[in-house]
């Protein structure tokens with residue numbers, strides 16, 4: 001079974017890591033702080049820079065909860081259109097900018113640098129707005145010697161999307177003036193004690209590993225869950241934001257201090273290439289990023305298809321549990337004709353797991369069994 005996320009296991013941690021994630025980050029950034037979630041980090045990063053009533057421009061192709069910190073700060077979230085290759089539609093950005101625009105967000109999707117960034121940055125500069133680099137997907141990606149997330153005035157990265165940890169994110173302040181205005185809230189930093197959430201996370205990881213390796217138990221659990229009727233609904237965007245208003249857990253900090261970023265990047269890249277070999281020759285699916293430049297650590301393997309449901313069903317039948325469409329768009333954007341491309345992309349882009357605990361041979365086995 002290929003799961004969506006890596007499971008926590010002490011065997012992947014090492015006491016004497018020559019290079020761990022914190023020391024890796026220190027090489028590239030002089031000013032970063034840990035948080036429980038990227039959304040909490042974004043809230044803190046912006047709080048000292050904005051006044052209620054101002055607006056922030058964000059791409060339409062974005063998960064619904066990302067704008068919650070903006071609402072919390074009394075800001076308007078103004079969505080701009082994106083292009084087929086996920087680059088910002090600069091004409092649309094410019095059309096939506098006004099005197100109340102305080103910041104504009106770019107996104108490094110799926111571990112890759114934002115296409116069209118240079119032009120985007122000069123536009124943001126011209127209008128004297130802050131540039132927020134949403135780097136939730138790309139904590140370990142280095143593009144031409146620069147760590148992704150450090151190109152904006154402020155940047156936000158989610159560590160929990162790459163590591164087997166209960167929570168964890170980073171706020172980068174890449175500009176001295178921004179750093180001076182940062183007044184860290186109670187969500188900044190690392191919790192002092194291990195908590196119940198840490199224990200629950202470890203327990204869930206043990207159960208998940210058991211289910212992954214034991215087909216009989218997994219089927220019984222699946223049958224049991226199916227017999228309980230429709231699954232529990234996803235909490236609202238604001239509930240998810242509120243849940244992330246916390247410092248990073250002690251367990252997350254421990255994993256960050258005992259994980260080799262190079263090992264993670266190498267493993268994810270190998271798995272990316274394994275999916276690419278399977279997908280590239282097929283006519284019904286299109287590889288979103290054909291090139292995986294050196295230094296890039298993919299969060300997932302994104303592909304585009306006009307038959308997403310069929311592809312997902314085939315993948316599930318072949319043992320891929322963690323593939324899905326991305327993202328769940330805001331209700332302002334979804335099916336709004338103004339943002340038709342974002343809606344189409346959210347239906348047609350599928351993300352496949354490449355995490356560091358998948359053996360590339362498991363992906364190759366899937367490739368041998370897929371009908372397309």
Ligand SMILES: Cc1ncc(COP(=O)(O)O)c(C=O)c1O
Nearest residue numbers: 037038039063066134136158169
């Ligand atoms: C593009 C993007 N930005 C920001 C976030 C928010 O990150 P976090 O869940 O750590 O708050 C997410 C999370 O899904 C995301 O996908």
